[in-house]
Amino acid sequence: MSLWVDKYRPKKFGQLTFHPQITDSLKSLAATGDFPHLLVYGPSGAGKKTRIYATLNELFGASVEKLKIDVKTFTNASSKKLEFNVLSSPYHLEITPSDMGNNDRVVIQDLLKDVASTEQVDFSNPGKNGVKHRFKVVIINEADSLSRDAQAALRRTMEKYSANIRLIMVCNNISNIIAPIKSRTLLVRVPAPSVKEIGDILLHIALKESVKFSSNDPEKLRKYVDAVARGSAQNLRRSMLTFETISMQLELLNVDNLSSATIVLDWEVIIQNIALSLRRDKSVANLAKLRVTFYELLSHCIPSRLILKTLALELASSETSHCRELMETAAVFDERLSLGLKAIFHLEGFAAKAMVIMS
Amino acid sequence: MCSIEHYSMFEVSTGTTTSMAIKRRHVDHWDPPNDSLSDEPEDILEDPIQQLPRLSRMKLDSRSWVDKYCPANSRDLCINPRKLKDVRTALSNMITGELNCRLLVLSGPSGSSKSTTIRCLAKELLLGKSNTLGGLVEFLDTNTADGALPMQFPDFLAACRYHIGSNLSVILIEELPNIFHAETLFRFRKAIKEWIFSAQDIPMPPLVLCLTELDSLSERDSRSYNIENCLTVETLLGKDLLHSASFDNRIQRIKFQPIAKTYLAKTINHICSAEHIRASKSVVQSFCESGDVRSLINYLQFWVGSKGNFSRFQTGRENQITLFHAIGKVIHSTSDMTGYDHDFSHDFHTIKNVMENYHDINLLLLGLLENYTIYNGMDFETSRAMAITESLSLSDTFGAVPEFKEYALLATRLELANVKAKGPPSTMKFPRQFRLQKEQNKVSSEISNYRRYIAKLQVLRDDINLIDGNLVPKILNSFRYKMAHDVSKEQYQRVGGAFKKLFAEETPSIMENEDEAERGNEDQFRSDINEIARQEDNNKEDDDDDLSDAIENSTDEEDLEDTLDEQFLAMTQQRTQGSVTPKITIDNDINNDDDNGNDEDMQDDPELDFLVSQGIV
Secondary structure (H helix, E strand, O other): OOOHHHOOOOHHHHOOOOHHHHHHHHHHHHOOOOOOOOOOOOOOOHHHHHHHHHHHHEEEHHHHOOOEEEEEEEOOOOOOEEEEEEOOOOOOOEEEEEOHHHHHHHHHHHHHHHHHHHHHHHHHHOOOOOOOOOEEEEOOOOHHOOHHHHHHHHHHHHOOOOOOOEEEEEEEHHHOOOOHHHOOEEEEEOOOOOOHHHHHHHHHHHHHOOOOEEEOOHHHHHHHHHHHHHHHHHHHHHHHHHHHHHHHHHEEOOOOHHHOOOOOOHHHHHHHHHHHHHHOOHHHHHHHHHHHHHHHHHHOOHHHHHHHHHHHHHHHOHHHHHHHHHHHHHHHHHHHHHHHHHHHHHHHHHHHHHHHHHH | OOHHHHHHHHHHHHHHHHHHHHHHHHHHOOOOOOHHHHHHOOOOOOOHHHHHHHHHHHHOOOOOOHHHHOOOOOOHHOOOOHHHHHHHHHHHHHHHHHOHHHHHHHEEEOOOOHHHHHHHHHHHHHEEEEEOOEEEOOOOOOOOOOOOOHHHHHHHHHHHHOOOOOOOOEEOOOOOOOOOHHHHHHHHHOOOOOOOOOOOOOOOOOOOEEEEEOOOOOOOOOOOOOOOOOOOOOHHHHHHHHHHHOOOOOEEEEEEOOHHHHHHHHHHHHHHHHOOOOOOHHHHHOOOEEEEEEEEHHHHHHHHHHHOOOOOOHHHHOOOOHHHHHHHHHHHHOOOOOOOHHHOHHHHHHHHHHHHOOHHHHHHHHHHHHHHHHHHHHHHOOHHHHHHHHHHHHHHHHOOOOOHHHHHHHHHHHHOOOOOOOOOOOOOOOOHHHHHHHHHHHHHHHHHHHHHHHOOOOOOOOHHHHHHHHHHHHHHHHHHHHHOOOOOOOOOOOOOOOOOOOEEEOOOOOOOOOOHHHHHOOHHHHHHHHHHHHHHHHHHHOOOHHHHHHHHHHHHHHHHHHHOOOHHHHHHHHHHOOOOOOHHHHHHHHHHHHHHHHHHHHHHHHHHHHHHHHHHO
């Protein structure tokens, strides 16, 4: 199974197409042979991981591409055994906190300690290259979902083992990262690529994969791929998957039909229907009906805050006169979603309030 | 001598357990209660409290009144006559063997005359047909010391098969073996199953199960509903058994309700006249609240014995209410004005009452959210709905402080109190939270598997769920993709399964047979995942240079290989599932309970089950 999104992933700095500034600074960073702890952030599908792997490639060579999956076992405070998966190459490890659940603190501490101490053994007999890469890189995905507890533990670990470990933390939003960590890392923001940049990539792929268009007028082609990019909220990953889906489903892409260039994801369709129903029928009975749909989304692990955000934006875009109140209410319930335990209370609370605001 | 008698009477009446024990003892030699009317013919006084000094001089019967006034025949039963008729019909049909029914299940709260009804009816219906005294054989957990403990019940039941012909007896199961032990529960269900599905032409004695249903025994593990925290007919016998027996009515169920005040009052009046107590109507009324005839008689006895100077509120049976009851009280307000303090409003009192008598407030709040809309047939202002959901949402953010939970209850009550029109309410629904969690676990474990085996950990979970999960199957299913890559596979489903509506049900869903629904739809991703897992496992065995410390993993994956060795797998399952909940060893016993009951199902599709369980871990 090889998707375009994997097939056309750049491996080296030279293959990266957009954000030349970031590429250049990373390149110069890698050229020194060393780098500080990094905190790479930006919206999803902006190329954060691709840039990190390009940097590692520059530092360690192609062997960072040889990835394997290890299973690590840990014992938590109540002596329960935990297992979780680590993606690793000879030079780096990659971990994701959501795999570890509530035990992220123990896992992070143990794992880093483990990595730091094994590296030291390796250094007792340095190779002919000397001690050039005396550190191992640990990539922490979804760093913003680390608990406060784990972040505090990380802060100490970063200082203690800084000789042997370099951390690269990846997240969408740094608002949830504690200040001490921000201060100990070099912040790299990778913004979403522009519509044009995505369009360029899609056209390049179209050429390589010989995708057939109804017309080869470059202006129309450009419009079409831009529509794909825009419909995917400038998320490169989503754009590429969407483009592949469209070109797999259709023999010939009709460049005049721009609406065919977007795929509304299934959960987005559901939320759009909620918004529609909220505006159409402002009654208590409808609230009870919508509860079924909210549960449907929640049961499919769609993050509750994303549901709220999408719904609020959907409502605000069609009810422009109430936009301000809707956003204010959404903000209140967004906070409650992070404070509370059961999302359904807050989602229904927002739905009820939105009904009142709009009537 | 009198005073000693008096004390013993006190002892008996103070604890229900003691009186229960005594009740059991009486079962063995069934003797009708003495009529004590003749003892003291003249002691009728105006006020029961004044009458008490005389009472202590009475020649006292050392038995507790619960036994003393145990009904001798079905006419005296403290029960709705219609219910009595139902049970009588069912039982006599079983005795004559006219219908298929092999097991009669009586369920209901404690003190609702379940077993007394059976005892009376057994005696009456078997009179003349059988030589046995009382016509009843009862299972007692303690009376068979020999043999392995889990086998006691099956042994008992096997022996009972011979209570036919001139020995015909009703077999009563009221005391249960230790069903919290996995093996015992398994044997229990198996024995019942064998009994029910015995060939139709073999005469069998009627089997009656009296079950006092208990709702949420503990709050510790409120993640799911199972026999651990909720003893009901469903959790005891298992859905499979109930379902398979329902086709030809092999099990008949009769539900008992708390006894209505009218019948209780009749019984109280009967006892009062027998004991020569003249109780005022209000006293009788105040005794009739609980609907539990056993505790009622105990309290009556104690009240009389203590010279009437303890208040009913100190000793009255705590009216533990069920979830639906509590929701009903909050939504519709209560009619129970016990201890009504006029300084506060009626609504305040209602909530206080609920807070005192219902313990799982978090579940109650979920129940309120699920059910506030039923008020007045869903016809009230959205602004009220807004206020209610607002308060529920707010109280969810407050953490565990009970006062804040009370806030939401009170707000809900006050808002609904202001709704003018009174329409009929719809039926109440059980909160969906448990099913939500179950679904979430399932989806999340499928995403984990996809991420681990197909995406090779290189895609983030949220990306998989939100983007890839929807688009990748579309690509893989497309004709052109299949052409290009020369693959012919089945349809891929959305990662984590298709979106499913989650409707509320009227009863708590029971957490067994987790994977029932799963078996039906085969998913290509799932088989891909299994395939890859198997390959990786093989590679691992070949690859001796593997220096990673993946020791745990490789053992687990070996288990995957041995799918044929079901027994071994079942053992692993118990191990993995047992480790899900970090509890002390005693609890682990209880935990395994469920697993054992599921063994049969698990073996149907062990590989998938294992993956699911692994994901949960």
